[in-house]
Amino acid sequence: xxxxxxxxxxxxxxxxxxxxxxxxxxxxxxxxxxxxxxxxxxxxxxxxxxxxxxxxxxxxxxxxxxxxxxxxxxxxxxxxxxxxxxxxxxxxxxxxxxxxxxxxxxxxxxxxxxxxxxxxxxxxxxxxxxxxxxxxxxxxxxxxxxxxxxxxxxxxxxxxxxxxxxxxxxxxxxxxxxxxxxxxxxxxxxxxxxxxxxxxxxxxxxxxxxxxxxxxxxxxxxxxxxxxxxxxxxxxxxxxxxxxxxxxxxxxxxxxxxxxxxxxxxxxxxxxxxxxxxxxxxxxxxxxxxxxxxxxxxxxxxxxxxxxxxxxxxxxxxxxxxxxxxxxx
Numbered sequence: 172x173x174x175x176x177x178x179x180x181x182x183x184x185x186x187x188x189x190x191x192x193x194x195x196x197x198x199x200x201x202x203x204x205x206x207x208x209x210x211x212x213x214x215x216x217x218x219x220x221x222x223x224x225x226x227x228x229x230x231x232x233x234x235x236x237x238x239x240x241x242x243x244x245x246x247x248x249x250x251x252x253x254x255x256x257x258x259x260x261x262x263x264x265x266x267x268x269x270x271x272x273x274x275x276x277x278x279x280x281x282x283x284x285x286x287x288x289x290x291x292x293x294x295x296x297x298x299x300x301x302x303x304x305x306x307x308x309x310x311x312x313x314x315x316x317x318x319x320x321x322x323x324x325x326x327x328x329x330x331x332x333x334x335x336x337x338x339x340x341x342x343x344x345x346x347x348x349x350x351x352x353x354x355x356x357x358x359x360x361x362x363x364x365x366x367x368x369x370x371x372x373x374x375x376x377x378x379x380x381x382x383x384x385x386x387x388x389x390x391x392x393x394x395x396x397x398x399x400x401x402x403x404x405x406x407x408x409x410x411x412x413x414x415x416x417x418x419x420x421x422x423x424x425x426x427x428x429x430x431x432x433x434x435x436x437x438x439x440x441x442x443x444x445x446x447x448x449x450x451x452x453x454x455x456x457x458x459x460x461x462x463x464x465x466x467x468x469x470x471x472x473x474x475x476x477x478x479x480x481x482x483x484x485x486x487x488x489x490x491x492x493x494x495x496x497x498x499x500x
Contacts, residue, residue, distance in 0.1 A: 179234070180208040181276050182259030182340065186250060187214065187267025188243055191221040193380065198229055200270035206277035211235045212253045217243035222267070247348035247355050254343050262340045268380045269334050275376035279337035282372050289318070291367030292338035292360075294331035296375040302382035310379075312371055321364040326417055329357040334377045336360060342367055349403050358400045365411055390436065394429040394446070398422065423454035431462045434469060435484070436491045440477050444470035 183201050187194055194213075201211050213229075215222050217240045226237045238256070240249060254262060261283060263276060275295070282293045296312040313330020315323060324330065333356065346362045348355045363369075404410055405418050430446030433439045447466050450457050457463055469477045485491075 179210040179259045180280060181206065181210075181261045181263055181337070182254075182257035183209055183211045183263045183265055183276075184250060184253045184257065185211060185213045185265040185267065186216060186246060186253070187218065187222060188216040189218045189220045189222065190267030191218065191225050193268045194222055194225045195228070197265055197267055197270045198225075198235070200272070201265070202232075203273050204271065204276045205274050206280060209234065209276060210258060212256065213237045214249050214253050215239040216246065216249050217241060245350055245353045247350045247352050251347045251350060254340065254347070257340055260340060261337050262343055263337050264334055266334060266379075268382065269378060271334075271377050272375070274374075276337070278372055278374060278376060282370065283337060283339070286370050287368065289368045290370050291342040291363045292336045293370045293372060294336040295372050295377070297332045297335055298375055298378045300378050300380045302380055307378070309375055311375075312373075314371065314373075316368065316370045318368050319364075320369055321361060321411070322414060322417060324357075324361050324364055324369075325414070325421060329360065331360075331371070332377070332379050333357065334379060338363070349400065351403065352396055352400055354396065355400060356396070358397075358404065362404065362407075362409075365409060390429055390433050394425065397425055401425070419453045423450045423457045426450035426453065427457050427460060427463050431466050432491070434466055434477075435481060438478060438481060440470045440472075440474070 185197060185201070187197070190197075198211065198213065201209065211234060213226055213235065215226060215237060223239065226239075229235045230237075236256075238249070238253060261280060263279070265271065279293045279295065283290065286293065294312055297310050299308045299310050300306075301308070310332060312332075312335060315330050338360075342363055343359070345366075346359060348359050352358075360369075401418055401422055405415065426446045427450035430443040430450060433446065434443035443466055447463055447470070450463065458467075469480050472480065
């Protein structure tokens with residue numbers, strides 16, 4: 172246990188909004204850590220459920236600090252404010268519907284302490300918990316380490332889930348979340364790779380809960396968010412010029428993926444066709460992808476025929492999860 176008033180090694184930033192039914196498990200998972208030199212900043216982003224009552228149960232623990240917003244603000248804004256208030260050398264992220272396994276912080280602190288100063292953070296594998304079935308599925312992290320990782324992280328996808336990394340606080344102060352965005356997701360971790368290195372531990376140290384309220388499943392909102400994040404990245408004066416061609420290629424992938432999803436998950440064929448054509452505008456080569464070709468063909472069919480094709484794919488590949496109601500502006 173740290174001495175009274177001593178700075179913790181790790182600051183855990185736990186952001187939550189109307190996740191009271193899961194929040195206690197998230198907080199208890201920090202209390203159960205084998206590393207004890209931590210502080211927990213619970214950021215209640217304007218919840219209207221029983222979140223305040225859950226937080227009140229832990230008021231006796233001086234290591235737990237609750238920061239409550241009167242209304243639901245941009246996640247990026249409250250996260251940056253929490254990072255500014257952190258006292259730990261390292262910052263870990265947690266969300267009200269997820270939880271850590273007991274060795275997460277200690278394992279990652281040990282790895283980061285052994286790493287070079289240019290390493291900004293250490294990530295790990297996670298489990299995905301299907302809330303509907305109770306099934307746990309291992310989501311293995313990537314194996315990226317070292318310098319110049321941005322092209323791979325940006326073009327091929329994030330090698331880790333949002334709660335996976337432990338990051339040096341000083342690097343997050345240098346590269347904060349873009350506050351124009353309601354939520355940035357993995358973009359901030361990509362930007363850290365402009366200047367810093369990443370490392371990983373080959374262990375599953377956290378659990379992310381998959382359920383119908385996950386914001387990342389809201390198709391239109393997610394498309395707008397990531398597209399704007401790419402625009403902000405391209406306008407950032409620190410953006411490395413040799414990587415600029417990646418922006419168009421990544422926007423093409425973004426529109427192609429969401430065009431396919433909106434047809435498969437919501438049967439919105441006109442919208443999907445428009446997004447696939449936008450993908451081709453960004454990168455004509457993407458038309459060679461089977462899903463782009465199939466999606467364009469499906470969008471030209473009469474509605475009943477397109478629905479029949481979708482039904483066949485549901486039987487062969489399994490029905491995709493339904494998109495939630497758009498949760499955010």
